[in-house]
Amino acid sequence: xxxxxxxxxxxxxxxxxxxxxxxxxxxxxxxxxxxxxxxxxxxxxxxxxxxxxxxxxxxxxxxxxxxxxxxxxxxxxxxxxxxxxxxxxxxxxxxxxxxxxxxxxxxxxxxxxxxxxxxxxxxxxxxxxxxxxxxxxxxxxxxxxxxxxxxxxxxxxxxxxxxxxxxxxxxxxxxxxxxxxxxxxxxxxxxxxxxxxxxxxxxxxxxxxxxxxxxxxxxxxxxxxxxxxxxxxxxxxxxxxxxxxxxxxxx
Amino acid sequence: xxxxxxxxxxxxxxxxxxxxxxxxxxxxxxxxxxxxxxxxxxxxxxxxxxxxxxxxxxxxxxxxxxxxxxxxxxxxxxxxxxxxxxxxxxxxxxxxxxxxxxxxxxxxxxxxxxxxxxxxxxxxxxxxxxxxxxxxxxxxxxxxxxxxxxxxxxxxxxxxxxxxxxxxxxxxxxxxxxxxxxxxxxxxxxxxxxxxxxxxxxxxxxxxxxxxxxxxxxxxxxxxxxxxxxxxxxxxxxxxxxxxxxxxxxxxxxxxxxxxxxxxxxxxxx
Numbered sequence: 001x002x003x004x005x006x007x008x009x010x011x012x013x014x015x016x017x018x019x020x021x022x023x024x025x026x027x028x029x030x031x032x033x034x035x036x037x038x039x040x041x042x043x044x045x046x047x048x049x050x051x052x053x054x055x056x057x058x059x060x061x062x063x064x065x066x067x068x069x070x071x072x073x074x075x076x077x078x079x080x081x082x083x084x085x086x087x088x089x090x091x092x093x094x095x096x097x098x099x100x101x102x103x104x105x106x107x108x109x110x111x112x113x114x115x116x117x118x119x120x121x122x123x124x125x126x127x128x129x130x131x132x133x134x135x136x137x138x139x140x141x142x143x144x145x146x147x148x149x150x151x152x153x154x155x156x157x158x159x160x161x162x163x164x165x166x167x168x169x170x171x172x173x174x175x176x177x178x179x180x181x182x183x184x185x186x187x188x189x190x191x192x193x194x195x196x197x198x199x200x201x202x203x204x205x206x207x208x209x210x211x212x213x214x215x216x217x218x219x220x221x222x223x224x225x226x227x228x229x230x231x232x233x234x235x236x237x238x239x240x241x242x243x244x245x246x247x248x249x250x251x
Numbered sequence: 252x253x254x255x256x257x258x259x260x261x262x263x264x265x266x267x268x269x270x271x272x273x274x275x276x277x278x279x280x281x282x283x284x285x286x287x288x289x290x291x292x293x294x295x296x297x298x299x300x301x302x303x304x305x306x307x308x309x310x311x312x313x314x315x316x317x318x319x320x321x322x323x324x325x326x327x328x329x330x331x332x333x334x335x336x337x338x339x340x341x342x343x344x345x346x347x348x349x350x351x352x353x354x355x356x357x358x359x360x361x362x363x364x365x366x367x368x369x370x371x372x373x374x375x376x377x378x379x380x381x382x383x384x385x386x387x388x389x390x391x392x393x394x395x396x397x398x399x400x401x402x403x404x405x406x407x408x409x410x411x412x413x414x415x416x417x418x419x420x421x422x423x424x425x426x427x428x429x430x431x432x433x434x435x436x437x438x439x440x441x442x443x444x445x446x447x448x449x450x451x452x453x454x455x456x457x458x459x460x461x462x463x464x465x466x467x468x469x470x471x472x473x474x475x476x477x478x479x480x481x482x483x484x485x486x487x488x489x490x491x492x493x494x495x496x497x498x499x500x501x502x503x504x505x506x507x508x509x510x511x512x513x514x515x516x517x518x519x520x521x
Contacts, residue, residue, distance in 0.1 A: 055466050076472060084470050090422075091463035094415060096266045096389065108472030136267060138418075156471060 004031030004066060004159060004188065006052070006082075011061035013047055013212075021047040022212045024061075029188060031159075036199030036220060037192040039209035040234025045192035046087070048209070049162045052190070053084045065160070080109065083153030083187075087164040089145035093137035098129065098148050101137055105156040123154040127181060143174025150181070160188040167195045196238035200224055208233050263418065265382070268321055269389030275319035279489035280388050280396035286496045287384040293500040294376045299366045300352065305373065307508045311496065312379040319387045326382055330375060337374035341367040390414045394477055404475060411477055416461050423456045 006029040013022040022044045029035055037045050050056040051063055054070045063070040065078050086092045095101040102123050106116045124130045127147040132140060137148055146166065153161065166182070167175045175198070182189065182202055193199055199206060199220060206223045208216040210233045216223050223229065227237055243249065269276070275283075290311055297305055316323060348363030385393065394407045427449060431441060441449060502508070 053470055055470065079470050079472060086463065086467055088463070091460065092467040094464055094468070096263075096270060096391070104468070104473075104478075105471035107478040108474065108476075110478075134270070136263065138263070152471065 005029065005064070006066075006160060006188065006190075007064040008048075008052075009062045009064070011048075011051065011063065012059045013044075013051060013056060014059045020212055022051070022058075025209075025212070025214045026061075027207060027214060027217055029190065032186060032188055033205060034189040034203045035191070036196075036203035036206040037190060037209065038194070038196060038199060038206060038233075038235060043209040043233070044212040045209055046164055047212075049084065049164055049190065049192055052162055053082050054078050055084075080156055081158055082160045082162055083156055083158035085149055085153055085161065085163040085166055087168060089142075089149035090138070092149040092152060093145060096136060097134050098124065098137055098140075098151075099133045101148060102151045102155045105152060109156070119155045119157070120151075123151040124148075126154060127151045128177070141174075142169050143171065143177065146170060146174070146178060147181070158187065160190065161185065162190045162192075164192050165194065166191060167193060167198050194235075196224055196235065197240045200238050200240055208235075210234075264325060265386045266389055268319075268386040269392070271320065271387075273319045273387075275315055275387045278387075278492050279483055279485050280392040281399050281485065282489035282493045283384055283388050284393060284396040284400075286493055287380050289497055290380050290500055291377045293504050294373050294380075296504065297369070297373070299369060300362060302365055302369050302372065303509045304503065304507045305369065305376065307503045308376055308500070311499070312376065312383050315383045315387065316379075319383070321383065321386050326379070326386070329382055330378055333374060333378045334371070337371050340374075341370035344370070391477060408475060408477070415464070416457070419460050419464060420453075420457050423453055423460060427453055427456070 007027070009026050011022050011025040012020070014020050025044075025048065037048065039045050047056065051058055052065070052070070054063075054072075054075045057071070065081055068074045068077060070078050093101050095104055099120055102120045103116050106119050111119070120133075121130070124133060127150050129144055129147045129151065132144060132148070137145065140148060146169075150166075167178060170178060175195075179198055179201055182191075189202070191199065191203060203220050205218065206216075206220040207214055208223060208229065215233060216226075216229055224238055225241055230236055290308070294305065294308055315321075316326065344367040345361060345363035348361060348366060350362040351359050352362050352365055353360040388396075390411060394411050397407050397410075398404065428441070431445065431449065432438070435442070
């Protein structure tokens with residue numbers, strides 16, 4: 001199923017102020033894979049996600065989604081296939097009601113109103129906020145906003161979900177709900193996060209970025225157990241893999 | 252500062268009202284927009300010294316507010332914001348225009364006062380009409396109607412995004428001010444030496460947020476046309492709404508209805 005492969009070749013990105021955010025990143029992500037993207041602040045995670053959806057274009061190198069290179073011509077198709085969930089759901093919710101927000105994407109693709117409604121209802125039911133349909137997004141709680149933001153993406157029926165810090169700012173219960181929700185998705189997932197415990201639960205594969213370079217790429221269980229690697233990259237072993245902080249018993 | 256956060260909610264208040272479903276809300280946005288425009292033209296077209304002829308036109312906003320179940324108090328509060336401007340514009344009329352138009356014993360009414368009241372009434376009526384059309388239609392649907400009137404896409408988009416970003420700007424203002432007051436609890440306002448950096452910071456932060464919002468829109472297929480779901484068809488009710496109101500405005504403009512009623516009553520009395 002080559003058309004579901006996401007491939008990045010020798011990707012370089014330099015910000016207008018000269019800061020090199022990514023230098024020579026290459027990887028391939030296969031259909032249905034769930035990949036954690038970890039790294040310290042400023043390692044290049046968000047930039048990489050922005051390049052995947054064509055908000056930014058590489059200074060050098062290439063991004064391929066399916067068999068399509070990401071460029072200005074293919075953007076409408078790329079954006080239908082790759083759904084991006086922003087770090088701050090407030091940026092993503094801008095209509096007057098949750099319904100209109102979730103319908104915004106499908107309507108832009110000129111779907112008929114019955115189809116739009118079907119998609120909206122399916123999406124909000126999937127993330128469990130059907131009862132909030134007519135509420136104003138800015139009046140929702142943090143967890144509800146996150147769910148609404150995810151629903152706005154699901155309604156476009158993407159193949160790939162790219163998420164920037166999906167668990168940030170969520171209380172433990174909302175975080176747990178989010179993790180369970182994401183576990184139920186069969187999409188290809190690329191999750192940039194500092195929440196390594198979440199990455200451990202959701203992703204079978206993890207990529208580590210450091211100063212714009214991909215320094216490790218492999219099975220999550222191995223990478224998140226590598227104390228030296230994580231320490232070098234401004235990270236630490238996730239709590240779930242550490243010894244018990246109270247009795248000291250080994251994991 | 253609580254005032255700013257409060258007004259943020261108030262900005263969205265009109266939008267929330269526009270989501271209601273009443274007889275008026277269900278009228279086609281184009282019919283409502285045209286009616287409002289005709290109304291405003293009718294009101295403004297009255298001559299300088301006209302007061303009594305304007306009075307029947309108050310029925311329009313009153314009826315709409317009643318039928319659309321719009322809470323009166325918040326609308327009047329918004330109206331009050333505009334009144335000072337009208338007062339300012341008309342303030343010198345009584346000073347300069349001493350032509351006497353009416354006397355009753357010791358009481359004399361000058362042309363200046365009449366034109367002053369005329370200006371105040373006109374501004375109240377036009378602002379009320381504008382507020383009610385937003386509260387019953389919503390900015391998105393008004394824009395849709397503007398597009399039907401062949402207003403260029405760029406202009407409509409400007410209007411919509413400006414409206415959308417006001418709240419983004421206000422949120423940033425609230426945050427910056429909160430941070431300022433946390434570290435300057437004794438200051439009543441913002442000290443002048445912090446104005447520059449505060450405003451500059453605010454501008455950059457607002458740009459950044461606006462850009463994020465824009466990116467979120469673009470990522471979901473936004474290409475410059477704000478689609479608000481299913482273009483409603485104009486039906487006979489909409490045409491009737493427009494026609495009846497237009498006839499009423501025309502009648503109010505052409506005939507001095509209060510004077511007519513007055514002469515009718517006095518005629519009957521005679």
